[in-house]
Each structure stands twice: as structure tokens, then as C-alpha cells.
Amino acid sequence: MADATERVAGDPRGRIPFYRALLASVLSVLLACGGLAYLWTMRNLYPGVAVARVPTAEEAPGAPLRTGPRRRVRVIQPASNIACAAERRFDLWAQVLHWQRLGESMGFRMEVGGLERVPQGPGAVDALIVPWVLCLDPAERRALDRFAAAGGGIILAGGAGLSEAPPEPFQFESHFVVPAGRTAPTSALDPGRRLELPLDSPARTSEDGTPMLWWSRWKLRPTSAKGGPWQPAATLSAKGARRAWFGFPASHAAPGSEAELDRVRSLALQWVAGDTVVAVAPWPEGKRFAWVVALDVQGPEAQIGSALAALSEQGLRATVFAYADAAGRGARLRKALAGVAELGSRGDRRTRFLGGTRIHQRQKLREGRERLGALHPRPVRGLRVPQESFDALTLHESVLSGYGYVLGAPDFDRAFPRWVSAEGRRIALVSRAGTGDRRDGPGAAPATDVHRDLARMAELSGLFVMTPSREHLATASGRSQLARLVAEARAGGAWQATAGEAVAWARARSRLALTSVSAGGLEVANRGTSPARDVVLELYGPSLAPSQQILPTLAPDSAVRVSLPAKGVAIAPKQAITEAAAR
Known part of the structure; x- marks a missing residue:
């Protein structure tokens, strides 16, 4: 027995069969995985294979809703482009798969194929997607032109656009994009929303077409190679054909921006395929952008009175923020504050909210609201913390103290109110995306900067919050500059409102729900507790310029049906409207 044990232990051949079995098992698993991967690749990439599947709401939350014919879309890869991208073939096919899955999620009949034999006539391909465009030869460009001329x-999408050879990527100091006004694809985004791309995105610009997305600096300012005017990151054809061009790859997005960029691409795909895109206009009566004037009350009473008079002369409905001790100042100031359009609180000038205890913050917040509320016929709903120094506890106690919104520091991710929740209630954060200067406005920033920022918010369809200098408004030059700003804003289609009115509108808009009911029809429902007035629907058909349809006042928990002259209707994603508060 001892000899047998010694022979087995000392002979290495006694363990070889075990390792051979283990190695054979590993190889079998690898071969099986390789076979499955091959079959999956052939199913998704082999030309002519058409697959379509509509996911459930749980699988694809926020996917655009649509009715109408089932569109046929082909993702193509021209031969010259495949040869040009030989070293980055994995990236190329990743873009193909991204667009294919996006189309499948919307119920399109997706297929992958070439450009040589695109079906024409009944049942033909409605749209073509050319992802990761690096090179197209003249014959391929002519084929695309013929397809567009026939109504396709x-x-x-890609880094270089249409060119004979791939040029070097166009470099920017940042990789942010913002909507260039209102277009069919960008109607899924909040006004003035900024999205981030990875730093390695091969950004490119386009010199023709109607802008759809702008490149932007980190402060929502325009950017270009030399710091000049706006440069488009995505465009729509200005020649009438349904074309959309993205200056960055389809799958490139920074964390937090993927879903919203896919919404933009989804609506772009539906629009080029022939659907009519329907969205709720960002502002009442279809106004282009919103403008809020916020004035702080401190300093000599005569100076404050002159500033308020300057705003009144221009017919501006300003939001005036005062400290709680204003209730104990002179009768002249109290009378002036009683006549402003909206009165907000700055709390206590001796209170530092950031880092304060819960009891202390709640006491000062309620005290400011109650004392100022005695001066004005309407309840005090707005708060602007001194030096904008507050934390999450301040927001929580503001909700419990009855405030409806907080005017905060510059937020360059969104020029639109957003919400946070506390104790089952919501409070709006209104960022000042006008400029990066905390004291922006006439006299506090160069006049050219203020005018430029006003025009920039008009381009973004966002909310421009101006906090003018009291000292400057009391001078003749300050009043003259304010008059020019007012004229420009009104000529540019501004909706001038108080901060509270802007928040109330954004809240009512977030409660609107659009639902497809039939081909060419939809239902607009008000799920809020207040009436929704001056609501306008934007309809994006073959033309780049949208048509508008004014809706009647929607009472709470009511709905109205709208008939549209279109066979296919695509609705901007529900989440982009009703779940804006969660972001």
C-alpha cells in the first residue's frame, strides 16, 4: 500500500488527466460563447435582416410616443466609409447597433444594408441613417441626394461629415451642447438644457443648414475655434428635405446625458422618417423665451424708490426681494413695496443660512415670510438667500415654511426651473443662467455683455434672470440702457414675467400629458390642480418652421382632443415634460 501511494504521489502523469479535462471544458465554453456571439452579430449586422420590436413602458421609460404607419428605416454603411474607418471598425459598428436599437425601441422596421439597392415605391425605405460618416465618394453622395429628392x-452622424477624406477633429475647449432654439428633435429637452459629451468626442461643425444643437462653453456661452460666434454641433437641412446631421457619434454622451440625447435622436429619426412631431411650447402663448427682472431692496430709500420707478416706467413686472427688517422702515418704502408685482424674501440680513441649525433656519425663514407678507396683498412665495449661501437643509425648511421657489446661484446645466422634493412637497430652484456674474444687469456688467446674454437666452429659448444694479437704475444712463434692453426683449419675442409667474407656468407645463389616441390625433390632459392657460402646441411637419396650435384653457383633471393633418404623429417624450421636476 505504501509503495502504491508513493508511485501515485511521485509520478506527475497521475495528475495529467484532470488538467486535460479542465482545459477541454474551458475550450468548450469559449467555443460555445464564440458561436453565440457570431450568431448574434449576423442577426444584427447582416445586410437585409429586418427586425422590429416595441419594448414595454418598463423597458424603455420615456420613449417617444407615436402613431401612424410602421416606418421602414435602413442603417447603411457605404463601402468607402468602411474602408476609411478600417482602424476603427469596432466604433463604426457600435454606432450602427446604437441607431438600430433606438429605432427598434420606437417600433420602426429596422434593417442594416448598403446604399446600392435602396427599395423605391410602395413599401420603400422611409429614411436612411448613415452613422460614423468619415468618407463618402461622389457616387455615394449622389445616391443620397437622389434618395432625398424622392422624398426620403x-x-x-459622425465626426467628420461629408468629405473625401477624414480631416482632423475640430477641437473645442469644452464638449457641451445646448439646443439652438426650438426644432423637432430638441423639443424633447427643457429650454436652455445643457448636455455634456465625453472629452474624446470628435466634435465637428457644419457651415450650412439650420442649427439644431450649439456647441457651448461651460458657462452656457457660445464657443468656436477662435471664441467667435455660435458654432452648430448638429444641423437640419435648410433646403426642405428631411435631413438631420449630428456632429458627434451617436453613442457618445457623458453620464447623465445619455437618455436626453437619445430623446433628441429619437425625434430626429421620427421627423426624417415622415412623422409630424408634436410638443408643448416652452412658454405661454408660444413666446420665444422668458425674462425675469429681480431687484434687491437695500440701501437708501430714495435710491430704491428711483430704481422701482425706472422699472415701472418700462412696464416691467419685477420681483423685489427684501430683508425682513424692511417692514420696520419708512412709510415711503413700505408703500412702494406694497405696489410691486411680486415681493420676495431675503431672510434676515444678520443670518447665515449655510451651516445653520434646523430650528434657527426655520425661525428666520418663517419670520421673513410673515413680516414681509404684511406689506403685500399677495403671499410671499419667493426666497433669495443672502450671498446665495444655502444648503439642502435650507431648501427643506423653505418648503416647510411655505416658500414656492428659491432664486439661486448660476446653474449652467439648465436655464429653466427645476424641482426638489421635501416632505412630499416640491420647491423650485430658479437658476440665474443669464451670466456668470452674480450682479449681472445694467451697471454691474458691461452693457454689451447684458445685451449679448439676452440674445443668448433668446437663442436657447431659456429663462433669462437679470438682477440690475439699483445705483445704476437711479441714473439717466441706467434708464436709457434699460429702455434699450426692453425694446430688444420685446422685439425678440420675450415673455416678461415675475419669478413666481415663471415658476407657476413651469409647474403647470410639467403637469401636461400628451397621449396618442389615433393616427393623426392626440389628447392633451391637465393632471395638475390649477388651470393651464395659454398653452400652445408646436407641430413640426416637413417644414423646419413649426406651426402652432393654441389650446383652450384646461381645467384641472380635464383633457382636450386635437386632430392633426398628419398620418404619423410623434410626441415629444412624456418624461421630458412631466418628469422635469425629478431632474
Whole structure:
């Protein structure tokens, strides 16, 4: 027995069969995985294979809703482009798969194929997607032109656009994009929303077409190679054909921006495929952008009175923020504050909210609201913390103290109110995305900067919050500059409102729900507790310029049906409207 044990222990051949079995098992698993991967790749990439599946709401939350014919869309890869991207073939096919899955999620009949034999006539392809465009030869460009001339839609996406050879990527100091006003694809975004791309995105610009997305600096300012005017990151054809061009790859997005960029691409795909895109206009009566004037009350009473008079002369409905001790100042100031359009609180000038205890913050917040509320016929709903120094506890106690919104520091991710929740209630954060200067406005920033920022918010369809200098408004030059700003804003289609009115509108808009009811029809429902007035629907058909349809006042928990002259209707994603508060 001892000899047998010694022979087995000392002979290495006694363990070889075990290792051979283990190695054979590993190889079998690898071969099986390789076979499955091959079959999956052939199913998704082999030309002519059409697959379509509509996911459930749980699988694809926020996907655009649509009715109408089932569109046929082909993702193509021209031969010249495949040869040009030989070293980055994995990236190329990743873009193909991204667009294919996006189309499948919307119920399109997706297929992958070439550009040589695109079906024409009944049952033909409605749209072509050309992802990761690096090179197209003249014959391929002519084929795309013929397809567009016959009524087909085209989406181009990639780093270089249409060129004979791939040029070097166009470099920017940042990789942010913002909507260039209102277009069919960007109607899924909040006004003035800024989205981030990875730093390695091969950003490119386009010199023709109607802008859809702008490149932006980190402060929502325009950017270009030389710091000049706005440069488009995505465009729509200005020649009438349904074309959309993205200056960055389809799958490139920074964390937090993927879903919103996919909404933009989804609506772009539906629009080029022939659907009519429907969205709720960002502001009442279809106004282009919103403008809020916020004035702080401190300093000599005569100076404050002159500033309020200057705003009144221009017919501006300003939001005036005062400290709680204003209730104990002179009768002249108290009378002036009683006549402003909206009165807000700055709390206590001796209170530092950031880092304060819960009891202390709640006491000062309620005290400011109650004392100022005695001066004005309407309840005090707005808060502007001194030096904008507050934390999450301040927001929580503001909700419990009855405030409806907080005017905060510059937030360059969104020029639109957003919400946070506490104790089952919501409070709006209104960022000052006008400029990066905390004291922006006439006299506090160069006049050219203020005018430029006003025009920039008009381009973004966002909310421009101006906090003018009291000292400057009391002078003749300050009043003259204010008059020019007012004239420009009104000529540019501004909706001038108080901060509270802007928040109330954004809240009512977030409660609107659009639902497809039939081909060419939809239902607009008000799920809020207040009436929704001056609501306008934007309809994006073949033309780049949207048509508008004014809706009647919607009472709480009511709905109205709208008939549209279109066979296919695509609705801007529900989440982009009703779940804006969660972001």
C-alpha cells in the first residue's frame, strides 16, 4: 500500500488527466460563447435582416410616443466609409447597433444594408441613417441626394461629415451642447438644457443648414475655434428635405446625458422618417423665451424708490426681494413695496443660512415670510438667500415654511426651473443662467455683455434672470440702457414675467400629458390642480418652421382632443415634460 501511494504521489502523469479535462471544458465554453456571439452579430449586422420590436413602458421609460404607419428605416454603411474607418471598425459598428436599437425601441422596421439597392415605391425605405460618416465618394453622395429628392429622410452622424477624406477633429475647449432654439428633435429637452459629451468626442461643425444643437462653453456661452460666434454641433437641412446631421457619434454622451440625447435622436429619426412631431411650447402663448427682472431692496430709500420707478416706467413686472427688517422702515418704502408685482424674501440680513441649525433656519425663514407678507396683498412665495449661501437643509425648511421657489446661484446645466422634493412637497430652484456674474444687469456688467446674454437666452429659448444694479437704475444712463434692453426683449419675442409667474407656468407645463389616441390625433390632459392657460402646441411637419396650435384653457383633471393633418404623429417624450421636476 505504501509503495502504491508513493508511485501515485511521485509520478506527475497521475495528475495529467484532470488538467486535460479542465482545459477541454474551458475550450468548450469559449467555443460555445464564440458561436453565440457570431450568431448574434449576423442577426444584427447582416445586410437585409429586418427586425422590429416595441419594448414595454418598463423597458424603455420615456420613449417617444407615436402613431401612424410602421416606418421602414435602413442603417447603411457605404463601402468607402468602411474602408476609411478600417482602424476603427469596432466604433463604426457600435454606432450602427446604437441607431438600430433606438429605432427598434420606437417600433420602426429596422434593417442594416448598403446604399446600392435602396427599395423605391410602395413599401420603400422611409429614411436612411448613415452613422460614423468619415468618407463618402461622389457616387455615394449622389445616391443620397437622389434618395432625398424622392422624398426620403436622411440622418448623418459622425465626426467628420461629408468629405473625401477624414480631416482632423475640430477641437473645442469644452464638449457641451445646448439646443439652438426650438426644432423637432430638441423639443424633447427643457429650454436652455445643457448636455455634456465625453472629452474624446470628435466634435465637428457644419457651415450650412439650420442649427439644431450649439456647441457651448461651460458657462452656457457660445464657443468656436477662435471664441467667435455660435458654432452648430448638429444641423437640419435648410433646403426642405428631411435631413438631420449630428456632429458627434451617436453613442457618445457623458453620464447623465445619455437618455436626453437619445430623446433628441429619437425625434430626429421620427421627423426624417415622415412623422409630424408634436410638443408643448416652452412658454405661454408660444413666446420665444422668458425674462425675469429681480431687484434687491437695500440701501437708501430714495435710491430704491428711483430704481422701482425706472422699472415701472418700462412696464416691467419685477420681483423685489427684501430683508425682513424692511417692514420696520419708512412709510415711503413700505408703500412702494406694497405696489410691486411680486415681493420676495431675503431672510434676515444678520443670518447665515449655510451651516445653520434646523430650528434657527426655520425661525428666520418663517419670520421673513410673515413680516414681509404684511406689506403685500399677495403671499410671499419667493426666497433669495443672502450671498446665495444655502444648503439642502435650507431648501427643506423653505418648503416647510411655505416658500414656492428659491432664486439661486448660476446653474449652467439648465436655464429653466427645476424641482426638489421635501416632505412630499416640491420647491423650485430658479437658476440665474443669464451670466456668470452674480450682479449681472445694467451697471454691474458691461452693457454689451447684458445685451449679448439676452440674445443668448433668446437663442436657447431659456429663462433669462437679470438682477440690475439699483445705483445704476437711479441714473439717466441706467434708464436709457434699460429702455434699450426692453425694446430688444420685446422685439425678440420675450415673455416678461415675475419669478413666481415663471415658476407657476413651469409647474403647470410639467403637469401636461400628451397621449396618442389615433393616427393623426392626440389628447392633451391637465393632471395638475390649477388651470393651464395659454398653452400652445408646436407641430413640426416637413417644414423646419413649426406651426402652432393654441389650446383652450384646461381645467384641472380635464383633457382636450386635437386632430392633426398628419398620418404619423410623434410626441415629444412624456418624461421630458412631466418628469422635469425629478431632474
